[in-house]
Amino acid sequence: MFAGFDYGTSNCAIGVVNSSSTMETIQLLPIDQGNMFMPSALYAIERELICESVGHNIPKTLLQNQYIDLRSSPLRQAQRVRREQDIRPNEQSLFVGQEALDQYLALPEEGYFVKSPKSFLGASGLRPEFVNFFEDIVTAMMQTIKQRAELALGNTINHTVIGRPVNFQGSNAEESNRQAIEILTVSAQRAGFKSVEFLFEPIAAGLDFETQLTCDKTVLVVDVGGGTSDCAMVRMGPGYRNKVERTDDFLGHSGERIGGNDLDINLTAKNLMHLFGMQSTLKNGLPMPTQPYWDAASTNNVGAQTAFNDRQTTHRLQQLMLDTTEPVLLKRFLTLRTNKQNHQLVRSAELCKIALSDNTTNKVTLNYIEDGLACDISRQQFTDAIDRPLNKILNLMEEAIKQAGCQPELIYITGGSAKSPAIRQAIEQKLGSIEVLDGDHFGSVTAGLTVWAQRLFA
Numbered sequence: 001m002f003a004g005f006d007y008g009t010s011n012c013a014i015g016v017v018n019s020s021s022t023m024e025t026i027q028l029l030p031i032d033q034g035n036m037f038m039p040s041a042l043y044a045i046e047r048e049l050i051c052e053s054v055g056h057n058i059p060k061t062l063l064q065n066q067y068i069d070l071r072s073s074p075l076r077q078a079q080r081v082r083r084e085q086d087i088r089p090n091e092q093s094l095f096v097g098q099e100a101l102d103q104y105l106a107l108p109e110e111g112y113f114v115k116s117p118k119s120f121l122g123a124s125g126l127r128p129e130f131v132n133f134f135e136d137i138v139t140a141m142m143q144t145i146k147q148r149a150e151l152a153l154g155n156t157i158n159h160t161v162i163g164r165p166v167n168f169q170g171s172n173a174e175e176s177n178r179q180a181i182e183i184l185t186v187s188a189q190r191a192g193f194k195s196v197e198f199l200f201e202p203i204a205a206g207l208d209f210e211t212q213l214t215c216d217k218t219v220l221v222v223d224v225g226g227g228t229s230d231c232a233m234v235r236m237g238p239g240y241r242n243k244v245e246r247t248d249d250f251l252g253h254s255g256e257r258i259g260g261n262d263l264d265i266n267l268t269a270k271n272l273m274h275l276f277g278m279q280s281t282l283k284n285g286l287p288m289p290t291q292p293y294w295d296a297a298s299t300n301n302v303g304a305q306t307a308f309n310d311r312q313t314t315h316r317l318q319q320l321m322l323d324t325t326e327p328v329l330l331k332r333f334l335t336l337r338t339n340k341q342n343h344q345l346v347r348s349a350e351l352c353k354i355a356l357s358d359n360t361t362n363k364v365t366l367n368y369i370e371d372g373l374a375c376d377i378s379r380q381q382f383t384d385a386i387d388r389p390l391n392k393i394l395n396l397m398e399e400a401i402k403q404a405g406c407q408p409e410l411i412y413i414t415g416g417s418a419k420s421p422a423i424r425q426a427i428e429q430k431l432g433s434i435e436v437l438d439g440d441h442f443g444s445v446t447a448g449l450t451v452w453a454q455r456l457f458a
Helices: 048-057 061-070 072-085 098-106 128-153 173-191 201-210 260-271 291-297 302-309 311-323 327-338 342-355 379-385 387-404 421-431 444-457
Strands: 002-007 011-018 025-028 041-044 094-096 112-115 159-164 195-200 217-224 229-236 250-256 361-365 374-378 410-414 436-438
Touching (some): 002 128, 002 444, 011 128, 041 048, 041 098, 048 061, 061 072, 098 112, 098 342, 112 342, 159 444, 173 195, 201 217, 201 444, 250 387, 291 302, 302 311, 327 342, 342 361, 374 379, 379 421, 387 421, 410 421, 421 436
Antiparallel strands (some): 041 112, 361 374
16 A cells, blocks of 8 residues: 655654545544644653664564664663663553653653654754664654554555655755655665655645646645745646646745744743743843753754753853842753753743634743743734744745746645744735635645655555
């Protein structure tokens, strides 16, 4: 069988073609406690055990033996960790999806937790051991997703089309894209897929939307995902959708590593970090340095997380504790750092963003930091906080239109972050009177990938 696989920054989903009825339909499979969308998160009791789990779950003997040779040193470390930590062979040591979030929220100061690993795949300057580690994280997640999907389906999935952003990173895009695609390809093969193809995510979203069109249109597809935003200008409709070769129909595309995670990070820094002393002053009258706060919030940035947790930051914060005029607030920040609660804080901002889609204000409760700690945030404050990333998204739209050399007749917006009224309003204001339609903000990419998988593998 074949499937469309959205290995997303915020959520993962996998879809197949259901031919059980007289008309074929796209079916998204339950892969996370009965849900069709799985949070992109992984938690391990010890990080060394990720490699061990991958090795155990590679289905092909040849690939498994090759992997054991490549990871001989980390696998020995995993055995040592099991002995030292007295972790039994049958004890669950790896958690994916909602289970991973639950484990982290219950014990944030223990274990190894990573959210949105797709954000790291194209990071520049990664040493080989870090590339290998990210391969293992992605593989462990893909192995779990594939196993759960096949269990729900009652059949083996051999072939897949995986969605990819136009650019995984904003700088050094060509090299970043190559690195990310290699990681995803190797991971998918180790998960057990025999054939792996890729399709731009905005084009996948457009393919799903195209099935609904009754006449031909030039459509600007705007996909605001968790880690990236992508735009594509596409000719689509009844006159195009049965074509196998669609290169000439894709008139322009643009993309950058800017998405829902960046909105969450900006909201965290600008509307929550004041509770931890970010806007306080020092005894010499100078403002509190903001870099440690931005590093804490930038949970999608390898360099920022390394800097936030390194010894130099420890010494710097100790000195600031002597210099600040508001030690209570900075002590709160130190506690957050010690307890590894920065992911949890950004998660609170994400939930606030989601709530503000339907409400004009939202109360962010931070009892996990301190009893009674809370902050009210309005929709306008959210709009102000995301001004910079939002402008980058609007610029991507302009770039795709410029490449196409024509104006769109219709704008189709999708992606989880596109549900925000602030984003929709900005798009409408940017392009004037052109009609804007919403798609399935979470499932459209998966559905389009499944459509393309059918054309390639059926």
